[in-house]
Every structure is written in C-alpha cells, then in structure tokens.
Amino acid sequence: MTATATDIEKAAGVLRAGGLVALPTETVYGLGANAEDPAAVARIFQVKGRPPSHPLIVHIGSAEDLDDWVEEVPATARLLAERFWPGPLTLVLRRGRRVPLEATGGLETVAVRVPGHPVALALLSAFGGGVTAPSANRFGSVSPTTADHVRAELGDAVDFVLDGGPCEVGVESTIVDVTGEMPTILRPGGVTREDVEGVLGRPVTVPSTSGVRVPGQHPSHYAPRARVVLAEPEKVVAEAERAQELGHQVGVLLPPSFAGAAVKAHAVVALPGSMAAYAHALYGLLRELDERGCDLIVASLPVEEGLGLAIGNRLRRAAGPRSSA
Structure with a gap:
C-alpha cells in the first residue's frame, strides 16, 4: 500500500504534535520527528536505543531551504546540493540556530539532506519544517527498506507509518563534510565517490576514521542477528x-x-x-x-x-x- 494524501496530512499532524513518523526515502525508511522539538528528537533516541551523542540527519524540503538550517553555505555545498538534491547525499555544515543540539549529538555541525522520494517530499511540504530521521530500526541493526520491516521491528513505538513502497537505492545516503577546505566523504552511500569528484573536479578523500561524528560510524552497525x-x-x-x-x-x-x-x-x-x-x-x-x-x-x-x-x-x-x- 502506498501512502495517500490523507495519510500524509495525518503524518504531518503527528509531527506537529511531537510524535514519531516512519517515512520512506529513496535510501531507507527513516524514523522522523520535528527537528525543532527537542522532546520529540529525544524520543527518537529512546525508541531506537541510540546513544544521544550520535547525531541525526535533518531532512528538508528543498535546496532553497538550506540557508534556514545552517550558519553558512560554502560554494562547494551549493554545487553539490544543486547537482544531487533531491537525492541520497547528506552535507555536514555549521549548525544554524533552528537546529537543537539534541539533533546534532551536541555538535556545532549538522547533517542535512533533501530526500529523493515523493512521499517524503510531500510530507515535508505538508509539515512545513525540517524532520530529523535516522533509520527506523533499533540502533545497530539492519536498516529497513520496506514499511513492513519498520512495523516488525518497532511496532507501536512509532505513532504512524507512511508506506511508500520498497526503497529504491537500499543503502543510506553519502555523507560529505563541507565545513573545511577539502570536502571529505565521511560515509559512502547512494551517491558514489566518482560522482562527487566529477562534480567538484577534484579528488575527494574517504578516511577510514574521522574526528567528525556522523551517523553509521559505530564499529558494529547495519548488523543482522546472525x-x-x-x-x-x-x-x-x-x-x-x-x-x-x-x-x-x-x-x-x-x-x-x-x-x-x-x-x-x-x-x-x-x-x-x-x-x-x-x-x-x-x-x-x-x-x-x-x-x-x-x-x-x-x-x-x-x-x-x-x-x-x-x-x-x-x-x-x-x-x-x-x-x-
């Protein structure tokens, strides 16, 4: 079953009321909350069993909204956003005042992206704000790529599940740190290193370890029971x-x-x-x-x-x- 307009309006209402919504993206299903509501964001960590020091990704409706959520947007970030958004690319930038520290794991940087799924974009439009949304599963386990995966793992802990069908990409977004002079891929994902380098016209590093905390860096992650x-x-x-x-x-x-x-x-x-x-x-x-x-x-x-x-x-x-x- 695919989400209807009525489902999307209901989900937006749940977000406004401080609830949690599982939403489809092109990568995996996310566990979403109002990005500006610290109590709702804290519920994400509670439901997932996720350490509060692990930052979340803020999903926004368009590249034009980026300035509302970050302190500044370097030219490199603009270039990547124009090319890959909506899509499976996340940019790490300096946190703007709209983003609570609860969403960033206490960091002064924030990870932001525009998802490339019509249901997610419709929800963001109906809600009219940003949505923090890590993968909708218990911390460290296999990410969900269908609504049934979410229901099986999180059950009633989620207030509403938007079914957008199977996720097209199937692995999480690529995370690129653009806060320094040299862009760095902190997590490889749905946008390839080669594609990023092609847009920027220069090599991009992919360090095995990084001092920047971002989603998906725990030593054991994406793990099945086996x-x-x-x-x-x-x-x-x-x-x-x-x-x-x-x-x-x-x-x-x-x-x-x-x-x-x-x-x-x-x-x-x-x-x-x-x-x-x-x-x-x-x-x-x-x-x-x-x-x-x-x-x-x-x-x-x-x-x-x-x-x-x-x-x-x-x-x-x-x-x-x-x-x-």
Whole structure:
C-alpha cells in the first residue's frame, strides 16, 4: 500500500504534535520527528536505543531551504546540493540556530539532506519544517527498506507509518563534510565517490576514521542477528561449508562469479550482478537470512568502486565487533 494524501496530512499532524513518523526515502525508511522539538528528537533516541551523542540527519524540503538550517553555505555545498538534491547525499555544515543540539549529538555541525522520494517530499511540504530521521530500526541493526520491516521491528513505538513502497537505492545516503577546505566523504552511500569528484573536479578523500561524528560510524552497525563473516570471494564457499560442518546454520551471499555453484549450507542467496541491484537488495537479504534461521552469514566484499564502496562499508560494519551486553 502506498501512502495517500490523507495519510500524509495525518503524518504531518503527528509531527506537529511531537510524535514519531516512519517515512520512506529513496535510501531507507527513516524514523522522523520535528527537528525543532527537542522532546520529540529525544524520543527518537529512546525508541531506537541510540546513544544521544550520535547525531541525526535533518531532512528538508528543498535546496532553497538550506540557508534556514545552517550558519553558512560554502560554494562547494551549493554545487553539490544543486547537482544531487533531491537525492541520497547528506552535507555536514555549521549548525544554524533552528537546529537543537539534541539533533546534532551536541555538535556545532549538522547533517542535512533533501530526500529523493515523493512521499517524503510531500510530507515535508505538508509539515512545513525540517524532520530529523535516522533509520527506523533499533540502533545497530539492519536498516529497513520496506514499511513492513519498520512495523516488525518497532511496532507501536512509532505513532504512524507512511508506506511508500520498497526503497529504491537500499543503502543510506553519502555523507560529505563541507565545513573545511577539502570536502571529505565521511560515509559512502547512494551517491558514489566518482560522482562527487566529477562534480567538484577534484579528488575527494574517504578516511577510514574521522574526528567528525556522523551517523553509521559505530564499529558494529547495519548488523543482522546472525554473525557476519567476511571472506575473499574465492574462499566464500569453503568458509561457508567449513562453518556448516562445525554446526552453524550458515547463510551464504554468493558472489555472481559463483552463480550456480553447489554449496553445502543452510541457505544460499545468489547476489545480483550489478552494484545498484546489490545495494537495493542488501538489507532485505540480510533480514531474509535471519528469518530463515541462520546464525552465521558468510559474504565477500565487492570491488570497492562506485556503489561497491558503500556496500563494502555496510558489510564491514555488519561484521564488526559486537557488545557482549
């Protein structure tokens, strides 16, 4: 079911009343609150179990609104916004007075984007303000790419769920820090590094670690219930079969080059050949392997260019060390 005009007006009313709305974007579903309401923003952290020091992204209705939310807009930021908004690009800029510190994790910078989904844009227009919206899931787990994913994970903790169908991109937005002289990609995502460099006409760094706190940097993130193990592509089958022999219920994300190979595992998923199709399917596949009873997932990193950079980032986080708590 796709959200109707009545649904959108109802969702806008929920936001005005300080409630939480799950909304579709082209990347993943977000858990939205009025960006100018500290109490509503605090509810996001409570529902997700998210540390309050982790900043949120403020979603706005158009690039023309950017000046209302940040202290200044450098020429580089204007250029990127003009090219990629609406779309899966987030810009880190100096916080404007409209943005409460609760939304920025106490930082004087704020992450802002214009989502590229018609339902999200209609909601922002009807609401008439900014909406903070991290992914609509428990902190650290797999991001939702359908409304059913949100309902299954958060249930009644969300006041209203807007159903906009499956998310087109399937991985989160690219986050670019434009507060300094050199733009830096702090999180790879739906806009590729190559696309950003093409617009700017110069190389852009992608540091493995950064002093700037942004969403998605926790060592374990985007993680299914099953433990994720990464192997070289040519070793995925052997690693999976070894783990299965040791008693694990193994799920395998099988690289396209091994399509049709017989694998002794609990569940085998053949990955699509294109990076766009892989990104679109990734979180759904991780959820599927959880639902099929896997306790271990074996995967390999794709070539980290284009969208492969974002997919590799998500797989590394999914395989990251988890709290023993």
